Amino acid sequence: MTDARRAGVALARAKERLDTLDWYPAPVRLRRVRLLSAPWLFRLPWLRRFDGYATWTVILLRGPVAEASDDLVTHELCHVWQMQHRPLAMPLSYLWQGYANNRYEVQARRAAAITAPDRPDGA
Numbered sequence: 740m741t742d743a744r745r746a747g748v749a750l751a752r753a754k755e756r757l758d759t760l761d762w763y764p765a766p767v768r769l770r771r772v773r774l775l776s777a778p779w780l781f782r783l784p785w786l787r788r789f790d791g792y793a794t795w796t797v798i799l800l801r802g803p804v805a806e807a808s809d810d811l812v813t814h815e816l817c818h819v820w821q822m823q824h825r826p827l828a829m830p831l832s833y834l835w836q837g838y839a840n841n842r843y844e845v846q847a848r849r850a851a852a853i854t855a856p857d858r859p860d861g862a
């Protein structure tokens with residue numbers, strides 16, 4: 740399987756998980772969204788502690804696409820979903836809310852946690 744195909748499958752799986760949530764008026768749209776490995780990016784000092792980074796249409800991963808966990812892809816795709824509804828407020832929120840307790844960060848962590856198939860109780 741090519742990386743592009745793998746990425747498409749991983750994104751579709753993550754979308755399926757996010758589609759069970761009704762946090763925004765419309766489900767996440769995968770059109771134009773790409774999932775790529777970009778290890779060089781995570782050598783930058785301000786990204787060193789992350790495993791993934793989402794922009795409006797591209798999700799960049801520290802590791803190979805083939806090794807990305809479903810939870811990580813779901814977390815990052817949740818950020819894409821947030822930006823599809825709050826294209827400026829979401830990225831700008833990191834300037835005044837910081838990272839750890841940022842409401843969008845908390846929401847993305849929650850999205851991955853409560854949709855995880857091995858945690859049907861939602862804990």
Ligand SMILES: [Zn+2]
Nearest residue numbers: 814818844847
């Ligand atoms: Zn995040």
